[in-house]
Amino acid sequence: MTKFTSGPKLNRRTLLKGSLAAGSALAMPAIISRKALASSGEINILMWSDYLPETFLKSFTDATGIKVNYTGIGSNEEIINKMKASKGRGFDIVSPTNNRALQWKALELLQPFDMSKVAIEAVNPAMAKIGSTDWAFEAGSTYWLPHIWGTEGMAWRTDMFQPEGMFPSYGDVWSEANAGKTMGRAHSMMLGAGLYMETTGELAPGSVWKAYTSEEEMRPVWEKITEWCIARKGNIKLIWNDADTQKNGLLNEGVIVGQTWDGPPLALKTAGEPVMYRAPKEGALAWVDGLALPTGAENIEQAYEFIKYAYMPELAGEAIDHHGYNSPVLGADKFAGEAYAKNFADAYPGEALANLNPWPSEPQWYADMRTEYVNRFESA
Structure with a gap:
């Protein structure tokens, strides 16, 4: 299990402990590599x-001259499938x-970062460590950098529901x-059901996380979860x-x-x-989404330039103010507004x-078996 937060006194200040010296103003160009263009x-x-958000993209392009072609996705499976299809x-x-x-290591579709070009000291050390441990596919290598962290928990309409x-x-x-x-999202909603069933x-107690250890441990746990969810599927609207x-869903459905x-x-x-939005009593599901370089990447210098800007606290703070997630960049919260706090x-x-509850490392066998149970639930 990848653990990046711990301790009973943990708060936003300690998660983003420390700060960087403020650099240039938000739209002020930085020195960039000639190779980047x-x-x-x-x-x-x-x-x-x-x-x-558009504010981040505009600041980056205005400062560097680099145009961003941004394709949005909604799941890890989309990323994996697109990369597999395009090799x-x-x-x-x-x-x-x-x-x-574990899934990406087996695919061999990523290349390691040149860490001399990455200001890794700009981010939360515990999250940075994920890249040099879990994503060190060869000794001393780093195939992943932290970018955005957040949780999955519970949202509700305050005018229609009160917990x-x-x-x-x-x-x-x-x-x-x-x-x-x-x-809910099918696979994580079913996992949430399992935590509630505990x-x-x-x-x-502990069955849901123990299911990640082997196929033999997973099968009986997810059989119970799936049957429980199928019996209540009619209660789910979306x-x-x-x-x-x-x-x-929250606004119009x-x-x-x-x-x-x-x-x-x-x-x-x-x-x-x-x-x-609030973490539930069973504990919110925590994740860190990262940055990785595909083996077929053609604009490598531009990629490093993007990472440089993503790790500027001013721009990171501007971004989290818009999308509502959190940044691993030290001091980013100082550039987000009062609403974020x-x-x-x-x-x-x-x-x-x-x-x-940090999402545990997910082997391919677990993902495949979970898909079987999710399909069973969705088709019931």
Whole structure:
């Protein structure tokens, strides 16, 4: 299990501990490599659909002259499938999640970073370490850099739903009281159901995470989860697979409570919509999405220039202010507004940060078996 937060006194300040000396103003050009503009003057990025707000893209292009061709995706499977189909060609940067290292190592579709060109000291050391440990496919190599971190927890319409007590529960998605008004992403909603089942005694404590250790451990756990979810499938209104579907569900589709990423509902909250996001009592699911270089990347210097800008606290802070997720860049929070600080406090009150559940490293056999159970649920 990749653990990047720990300790009962963990908070936003300690997660992003330290700061960098403020550099140039937001739109002020930095010194860039001549090679960065020597080939096409463009960069092709395959990344989660809401990670690069227009303000960031404009600042980067104005400062460097490099045009960004941005293809948005909604799942790790999309990234993997596109790279497999193209044999690692077509994109200069892709954004896999930290727990997918074992799958990418087997694919051999990434190339290592030249770390002399990366200001890795600019980011949270615990998150940076993921690249030099889990993603060190050969000794001393780094095939992944941290970019955005966040959680999956619970979002709800404050004018239509109120959780019992301080924290909501993954069980609220499946509850008869909310039937026909809930949503989630199939595979993680089922995992959330498993965590809820541990609290009711329908699964032994620790079963969900133990299922990652072997096929023999996984099979009985997911059999129970799948049957439990199929019996309650009629209570689910919407199954989402990207940020826009989550937002639309809460705004236009009659969803009052759902299991979501943190970014989409917090963006709605910042815009003044009656939406709240919070870590559930079972613990939010934490992840770090990264930056990686495909083997067929053609605009390498431009890629390093993009990383340089992504690791500037001014630009990182500007980005998190828009998309609602969090940055591993030290000092980025100082360049985000008051709304970001309030959203973070609302999302992770009390001991919520100490109770995060980092997604465990995911072997291919686990992904394949989980797909079988998800298909069974979706087709029921």
